[in-house]
Amino acid sequence: MPERPRIPGESPVVSVSDRRLRGHFGYQLKRAFNVIQSDLARTLKPFELRMLTYTALVLVAENPGLRQSQLADAMEIERPNLVAIIEELERRLLVERHRVPNDRRAYALEVTPAGRTLVHRATAAVETHEAAFLQGLEPETRAAATEALKHIEKGRRRG
Amino acid sequence: MPERPRIPGESPVVSVSDRRLRGHFGYQLKRAFNVIQSDLARTLKPFELRMLTYTALVLVAENPGLRQSQLADAMEIERPNLVAIIEELERRLLVERHRVPNDRRAYALEVTPAGRTLVHRATAAVETHEAAFLQGLEPETRAAATEALKHIEKGRRRG
DNA sequence: TATTGTTATACTCTATAACTATA
DNA sequence: TATAGTTATAGAGTATAACAATA
Numbered sequence: 001m002p003e004r005p006r007i008p009g010e011s012p013v014v015s016v017s018d019r020r021l022r023g024h025f026g027y028q029l030k031r032a033f034n035v036i037q038s039d040l041a042r043t044l045k046p047f048e049l050r051m052l053t054y055t056a057l058v059l060v061a062e063n064p065g066l067r068q069s070q071l072a073d074a075m076e077i078e079r080p081n082l083v084a085i086i087e088e089l090e091r092r093l094l095v096e097r098h099r100v101p102n103d104r105r106a107y108a109l110e111v112t113p114a115g116r117t118l119v120h121r122a123t124a125a126v127e128t129h130e131a132a133f134l135q136g137l138e139p140e141t142r143a144a145a146t147e148a149l150k151h152i153e154k155g156r157r158r159g
Numbered sequence: 160m161p162e163r164p165r166i167p168g169e170s171p172v173v174s175v176s177d178r179r180l181r182g183h184f185g186y187q188l189k190r191a192f193n194v195i196q197s198d199l200a201r202t203l204k205p206f207e208l209r210m211l212t213y214t215a216l217v218l219v220a221e222n223p224g225l226r227q228s229q230l231a232d233a234m235e236i237e238r239p240n241l242v243a244i245i246e247e248l249e250r251r252l253l254v255e256r257h258r259v260p261n262d263r264r265a266y267a268l269e270v271t272p273a274g275r276t277l278v279h280r281a282t283a284a285v286e287t288h289e290a291a292f293l294q295g296l297e298p299e300t301r302a303a304a305t306e307a308l309k310h311i312e313k314g315r316r317r318g
Numbered sequence: 319t320a321t322t323g324t325t326a327t328a329c330t331c332t333a334t335a336a337c338t339a340t341a
Numbered sequence: 342t343a344t345a346g347t348t349a350t351a352g353a354g355t356a357t358a359a360c361a362a363t364a
Contacts, residue, residue, distance in 0.1 A: 016218060016222050016225065016229055016230070016232070016233035017218075017221050017222055018217075018218060018221070018233065019221065020217055020220075020221055020282065021214065021217050021218070024285065024286075024289060025195070025289055025292070025293060025301070025304075025305070026195045026196070026199050026210070026285070026289060027214070028305055028308045028309070028312075029188070029191060029192050029195055029308060030192065030195075030196070030210065031235065031308070031312050032188060032307075032308040032309075032311040032312050033188050033189065033192040034235065034355095035311055035312050035314070035315045036184070036185045036188055036189075036311060037185070037189070038355090039315075040185050050330080050331095051185070051189065052330090052331080055180060055186070058177075058179055058180050059175060059176075059177060059180070061179075062176050062177070062178060062179055063175050063176055066175065067345075067346095068345070068346065069344080069345060069346080070175055071175070073175070074175035074177060076190065076193065077331085077332075077333095078332070078333060078334080079345080079346070079347085080332095080333080080334085080346085080347070080348075080349090081331075081332065081333080082346090083346070083347060083348085103340080103341075103344090103345080104339080104340060104341085104345095105338095105339065105340045105341070105344065105345040105346070106340095106344090106345055106346080107345080107346075123179065126183065126185075127183075130183060130184055130185065132314070133184070133311055133314050134184060134310075134311075135314075136310065137306075137307055137310050140303070141303045141306055141307050141310075142184070142307055144299070144300045144303030144304060144307070145184075145303060145304040145306075145307035145308070146184070146187055147296075147300055147304075148296055148300050148301055148303070148304035149187045149188060149190070149191040149304070150187070150191075151293075151295065151296050151300075152191040152194055152195060152292055152293075153187075153190050153191050153194050155194070155291075155292050155294075156194045156198075193332095197332095209353080209354095211353090211354080226322080226323095227322075227323065228321080228322060228323080236354085236355075236356095237355070237356060237357080238322080238323070238324085239323085239324070239325080239326090239355095239356085239357085240354075240355065240356080241323090242323070242324060242325085262321090262322080262363080262364070263322095263362080263363060263364085264321065264322040264323070264362065264363045264364070265321090265322055265323080265363095266322085266323075
């Protein structure tokens with residue numbers, strides 16, 4: 001069966017059925033997350049931030065004196081995985097680590113003025129791009145989606 | 160300031176503010192996705208499947224003769240990343256690769272009887288666990304969430 | 319020239335065990 | 342004995358360049 005000629009670069013005419021998957025919430029969630037994640041990476045690139053470094057920076061700015069273990073808990077990542085993130089932010093002079101007087105094991109994290117400036121600019125960009133994504137979506141639909149996502153998160157299985 | 164004694168294993172009393180993040184849809188999405196993803200991994204573990212191998216298996220079962228490039232497109236992953244997935248499914252005798260007569264570059268993917276049996280059992284498990292996650296959520300809320308996720312996916316930026 | 323599948327490679331995110339220094 | 346931070350390491354997921362065979 002001869003293939004019909006195709007314009008180079010044109011996406012091939014495929015219609016792959018995903019009937020048995022598209023009803024799965026996890027599948028829907030993954031696809032949407034991949035889109036958001038790669039777009040967010042693009043949005044944060046000019047600031048040399050990734051989703052994780054951005055999140056850490058926001059949380060340190062909002063919670064002065066935060067300890068690394070508390071931050072890891074809040075970000076729902078393991079403590080070892082936070083080390084490189086904090087090191088990167090510290091090296092770029094966006095956060096500082098101060099020893100806690102009464103517990104010399106811990107560090108109190110503080111955002112620097114440069115960090116605060118950067119997080120404000122990055123947040124503005126993030127919110128602009130979020131708005132673009134959510135444009136055309138009814139506020140009630142978005143609110144319902146938020147509710148569903150929180151419900152999922154709350155139902156986390158442990159162990 | 161002396162720290163109050165704490166029961167070992169007890170989670171520390173922290174209340175980290177995420178006021179400036181929790182309104183971000185991407186942040187909500189990431190947290191929910193992480194929960195679903197790790198739970199789904201646990202659900203698929205008895206079948207020795209991951210989300211990616213499960214997805215590939217379902218799509219091959221549903222689209223006999225599918226080519227690898229079409230499958231990669233459908234899964235929204237790059238072609239090179241599909242190779243190991245198909246190799247794994249083929250090694251486990253769950254899918255077969257047949258040469259396409261009129262195009263000797265391509266492979267036509269087919270599910271084996273063993274693959275079909277496995278995908279049915281895995282799908283039942285996935286659906287059971289999805290139902291557990293979504294339990295207590297109003298159907299309209301779930302529908303709205305699905306709509307929002309599809310909207311996000313549709314709005315994908317390219318390039 | 320372009321496409322299919324492949325190899326090689328690199329970067330990111332995640333997870334665990336084990337160490338040090340403190341408590 | 343337990344906790345804070347760290348090191349080392351491994352496993353996944355994702356992305357790009359370049360290749361051989363074929364169209």
